[in-house]
Amino acid sequence: MKNLSLVFLVLFFAGNAHSQATTTVNKQTLRLTWATGPSTKATMILDLEKNHPLIKSISTGTRTIATGLDPAWVLTVGKRTLSPSSGGWDVFFDKVPDRPYQSYRVEFQKTRAKLTTSGSHTIIKIGELHAASFKGDLEITIYNGTPCSI
Incomplete structure (x- = not known):
């Protein structure tokens, strides 16, 4: 089986390394709170x-953004044609839809969760995803320290 990683980037600007996200676990819910400004x-x-839907809610201050x-x-699997002589630049002109491909619904089983913090960011890793011969x-x-944007 091939490894599949899907990254859902919630916040995308450089953060304040001195701010820390806090997490609370209550049965099957995980609550993350982080500084979005001073x-x-x-x-x-x-x-x-x-x-249950994965994201129960996202809010900033007292305003709920989504529930x-x-x-x-x-996941779409197909073949690309990359010419070694181009150095990979022909990828922009590759006509992928003109060649055979197959699309698969990615199945998401919430079997485990892991939190890690490194400097100014926190990563929540939830498994497992699988589709065709891929899993991750x-x-x-x-x-x-960044504004909330999804």
Whole structure:
């Protein structure tokens, strides 16, 4: 089986290394709170219960931005034609849809979750994803000190 990593980048600007995200686990929910500025915070609540939407809510300050989000993915497998003489630059002109390909629905089983913090960001890794001959985990990255943007 090939490894598949899907990265869901929630916040994408350089963060403040001195701010720290906080996490709270309550049964099957994971609550993350992080600084979005000098005096503001954002919160994301993930629901790890089977058959529940993954993202229970995302809020900034007292304003709820979204609730009940359940991401879905499609993996498309095909072949590319890359000429060694081009150094890989012909990838921009590769007519992938003109060649045979197959699309697969990515299945998401919330079987495990792992949190890691490194400097100004926190990574939530949730497994497992699988489609065709690929498998891997979903990664959500939170950068401290940045505005909430999805």
